[in-house]
Amino acid sequence: MSTTSSTPPVGEEVPQAPSDEGPGGAGNVGPSDAALQPAKLVIGVLGIAVSVWLIGNLFLAFAWYPQWFFDSKLLMGALGLVVGVGGAAVLFWFLNMAIEALPRRLEHGVMPYAFLLPGFSLIGLMLLFPTVQTIHYSFANRDSTAYVDPLWANFSSLFASSAFWSAMFNNLLWIAIVPAITVALGVVVAVLADKLSSSSEKWSKSFIFMPMAISFVAASAIWLTTVYGYRPPGEPQTAALNAIWVNWFGQDPASWLDIDTARLNSILLMVILIWLQTGFAMVLLSSAIKGVPEDTLEAARIDGASEWQIFWQVIIPQIWGTIVTVFITVLILVMKVFDIVYVLTNGRNNTDVIANMFFREMFTNRDAGRATALIVVLLVAIIPILIYQVRDFRKQEAMR
Amino acid sequence: MNAGRLKDGRQRSPVSMVTMLLLALLWTLPTLGLLVTSFRSRDDALTSGWWSAIINPFGTSWTFGNYTEVFERADMGNAFLNGIVVAVPATVIPIMFAAFAAYAFTFLQFRFKETLFIIIVAVMVVPIHVAFQPLLNLFGPNGLGISGQYLAVWLLHTGFGMPLCIYVLRNYMSTLPYSVVESARIDGCSNFQIFWKLVAPMAMPAMAAFATLQFLWVWNDLLIAKLFLSNDNTTVIVKLQQLLGTQGQGAELLTAGAFISMVLPMIVFFALQNFLVRGMTSGAVKG
Structure with a gap:
C-alpha cells in the first residue's frame, strides 16, 4: 500500500464516480441520497453536540x-x-447521521475522517500534544514558567552529571543483555516444547508463559521474598540465593541487591525481567516455528543435514522475522524499564536507569525541566526504532 | 514398534522432556514460594525458608493471618475495588473509539490514509513518559482539576491504548471478507449499520484479544496509578509498592499483598489465554 494507485482491491470504494449518482445509479437506494438533507443534518449535528456535552459533563x-x-x-x-x-x-x-445528510460526494469524502476523529483526538490529546509540550518544557525551568538561559541548560547540566551517565550506562547494559537473552531463551523453550507430546507441550508452555500476567511490582516482591532476600549473619537465611551461598558454599550472607561489583545488582534485576518476558518470546517464536513448512525440514534431512544444521540453517532463517519482532518489542520495554528498579533499589548502588531518574526528578525533586529533558533523551534514543517499525510496516503492507 | 515414539509418530525426545520439566519448575518455583510464604506465620517465615514448608508441609504453622492483616492495615479491599473500577472502563472504552477508526482504515478510501496509519504505527513506539509532565499540568488543580480521580486514569489509559487497539483491530479487519461489506453497502446499509451489525461482531476475537492485553496492562500498571490517583483511589499495585518500601514490622504482609494483586490477572490469564496469545501474535508493541 505504498501509493493509493497501487492499492489492491481490498478496501476499494464501490460507487465513487459521479456518474454512479442520480436515479438508477449502481449504489443508490433512493433519490434523496444524492442531495443535502437539512433536517437530518441539523439533528445529527445537534445530537453530536448534546452527546459530547452530556458525556463530558457526566x-x-x-x-x-x-x-x-x-x-x-x-x-x-x-x-x-x-x-x-x-x-x-x-x-x-449521530456523526454518521450528520455526514449522511450531506450530498453523496461530500459524504464519501468526509465519512472516513469522521470515524477517525474521536480516536485521533484522544491520541492527539494524550500522546501528540504532550510530546510537543515535553520537548517544549525541556527548555524551561523547574516549574515550566520561563525558558532557561541558555536554552539547552537542562541538557548541559544533565550531560555534565555523572549520575546521568551512570544511568545511561545501566540502560545500555539492560539493552545489551535483556532482549538478546529473552529471545535466545524463547527460541530454546519453543524448540524444546515443539518436541514434546501436545499435552505436555501445552502444560509446560503455560507455566513459562504465566509470569506474563504478573505485574513488575509483584514480580519484584516474588523475587525479593523467595530468591534475593537478605538476613544478617547468624540468622536463618529464608531466600534461596543466600541459603545456597551460606549453607552450601559456607560464605557469609550477602545483600545481593547492594553489590555493584561488575554491576551484579543490575544483572539480578534483569533476571526478573527476563523471567517475566521469556513466555512472551516463547509464544511468538513457537507459533513461528510451527509455521515452518515440514517439507523444507524433510528436504534438509534427505540431504543428510544434522538436526543442529537444520536448526541453524533451515529453521532460524525462516523465523528470523519473528525473532526481530520479539527483540524489538522487548527492546522498547527495556529502554523505559522503571518499576523493577524503582521498587527494589530506587537507583541505589549504581542501579539507576533513565526512567527511574526521570521519576525522581519529576516526583521527588519537582524539577520539570530536568525531568522532561531526560524524556527527550529517551525519545531521541527511540527514533531509530520508530523508523525501523515504520519501514517494516510498509514492507509488510507491500506484501499484503 | 511404537516404543520411543509419540502418538503422532514423532520421535520421543528425553532431553527436551527433562529440560522442559526443569525450566517449567524454575519458572514456577518463585511464585509458588511466594504463595506458600503468604500462608505462613511471621515467626515461621523468619526461621526457615519457603522450601522447607513445601518439603515438610506439616512442620509449618499455616495461617490466614497475613491476609486478614493486609486487608485491615493496608486498606487492600478498597484498593482492590479501585483496581477494578479503574481497569474495566479503561479496558473497554478504547475499543469503542478504536473500532470505528479501524473500520475506516480497512473499508473506506480517503486521502492521507497511509500517512495517518503510519502515525498510528509510529505513536505505538513513543514512550508514554512523554505524557506525564504536560498532563499532570493539564489535569492538575490549575487545569481541569481531575488529577487524583478515576477519570484522569481512564482518559490516560484510553489514549495510550488507542494506537495499539486501532492497529490490532485494523490488522484483523483486513482479513475479513470484503465482499460481505460490499454487498451490505449495495443493499443500502449506512457505514454505521455495516460497522455495528457486520464488522463489529466479526471482529470480536480481535477485540477480546486486545481487551485481555489491555486489562493486564492497566491492572498491573504502577506509574500512571501512582502519579494520577489520590491515595484513597489508588490501586492494589501502588499499595503493594508501598508495602515493598516497609522493612521489618509489616514485612510479612508483603507476600499476602503480592498474591492478592496477582489473583485477578491470573484468572484472566488462565481463562483467556488463547485471546492473549492471539493479541500478542497480532503485533502488540506498546510504548
Whole structure:
C-alpha cells in the first residue's frame, strides 16, 4: 500500500464516480441520497453536540462531585463503563447521521475522517500534544514558567552529571543483555516444547508463559521474598540465593541487591525481567516455528543435514522475522524499564536507569525541566526504532 | 514398534522432556514460594525458608493471618475495588473509539490514509513518559482539576491504548471478507449499520484479544496509578509498592499483598489465554 494507485482491491470504494449518482445509479437506494438533507443534518449535528456535552459533563461530575453518586466507587465505575461505551456508540451514530445528510460526494469524502476523529483526538490529546509540550518544557525551568538561559541548560547540566551517565550506562547494559537473552531463551523453550507430546507441550508452555500476567511490582516482591532476600549473619537465611551461598558454599550472607561489583545488582534485576518476558518470546517464536513448512525440514534431512544444521540453517532463517519482532518489542520495554528498579533499589548502588531518574526528578525533586529533558533523551534514543517499525510496516503492507 | 515414539509418530525426545520439566519448575518455583510464604506465620517465615514448608508441609504453622492483616492495615479491599473500577472502563472504552477508526482504515478510501496509519504505527513506539509532565499540568488543580480521580486514569489509559487497539483491530479487519461489506453497502446499509451489525461482531476475537492485553496492562500498571490517583483511589499495585518500601514490622504482609494483586490477572490469564496469545501474535508493541 505504498501509493493509493497501487492499492489492491481490498478496501476499494464501490460507487465513487459521479456518474454512479442520480436515479438508477449502481449504489443508490433512493433519490434523496444524492442531495443535502437539512433536517437530518441539523439533528445529527445537534445530537453530536448534546452527546459530547452530556458525556463530558457526566465524566467531569465523577471527578468534581463524587457526592452526587453517593461517593460510591462501584456506581461511578459502572456508570463510567456504560456511559463511556454507550456514549461513544451514540456519538458515532449521530456523526454518521450528520455526514449522511450531506450530498453523496461530500459524504464519501468526509465519512472516513469522521470515524477517525474521536480516536485521533484522544491520541492527539494524550500522546501528540504532550510530546510537543515535553520537548517544549525541556527548555524551561523547574516549574515550566520561563525558558532557561541558555536554552539547552537542562541538557548541559544533565550531560555534565555523572549520575546521568551512570544511568545511561545501566540502560545500555539492560539493552545489551535483556532482549538478546529473552529471545535466545524463547527460541530454546519453543524448540524444546515443539518436541514434546501436545499435552505436555501445552502444560509446560503455560507455566513459562504465566509470569506474563504478573505485574513488575509483584514480580519484584516474588523475587525479593523467595530468591534475593537478605538476613544478617547468624540468622536463618529464608531466600534461596543466600541459603545456597551460606549453607552450601559456607560464605557469609550477602545483600545481593547492594553489590555493584561488575554491576551484579543490575544483572539480578534483569533476571526478573527476563523471567517475566521469556513466555512472551516463547509464544511468538513457537507459533513461528510451527509455521515452518515440514517439507523444507524433510528436504534438509534427505540431504543428510544434522538436526543442529537444520536448526541453524533451515529453521532460524525462516523465523528470523519473528525473532526481530520479539527483540524489538522487548527492546522498547527495556529502554523505559522503571518499576523493577524503582521498587527494589530506587537507583541505589549504581542501579539507576533513565526512567527511574526521570521519576525522581519529576516526583521527588519537582524539577520539570530536568525531568522532561531526560524524556527527550529517551525519545531521541527511540527514533531509530520508530523508523525501523515504520519501514517494516510498509514492507509488510507491500506484501499484503 | 511404537516404543520411543509419540502418538503422532514423532520421535520421543528425553532431553527436551527433562529440560522442559526443569525450566517449567524454575519458572514456577518463585511464585509458588511466594504463595506458600503468604500462608505462613511471621515467626515461621523468619526461621526457615519457603522450601522447607513445601518439603515438610506439616512442620509449618499455616495461617490466614497475613491476609486478614493486609486487608485491615493496608486498606487492600478498597484498593482492590479501585483496581477494578479503574481497569474495566479503561479496558473497554478504547475499543469503542478504536473500532470505528479501524473500520475506516480497512473499508473506506480517503486521502492521507497511509500517512495517518503510519502515525498510528509510529505513536505505538513513543514512550508514554512523554505524557506525564504536560498532563499532570493539564489535569492538575490549575487545569481541569481531575488529577487524583478515576477519570484522569481512564482518559490516560484510553489514549495510550488507542494506537495499539486501532492497529490490532485494523490488522484483523483486513482479513475479513470484503465482499460481505460490499454487498451490505449495495443493499443500502449506512457505514454505521455495516460497522455495528457486520464488522463489529466479526471482529470480536480481535477485540477480546486486545481487551485481555489491555486489562493486564492497566491492572498491573504502577506509574500512571501512582502519579494520577489520590491515595484513597489508588490501586492494589501502588499499595503493594508501598508495602515493598516497609522493612521489618509489616514485612510479612508483603507476600499476602503480592498474591492478592496477582489473583485477578491470573484468572484472566488462565481463562483467556488463547485471546492473549492471539493479541500478542497480532503485533502488540506498546510504548
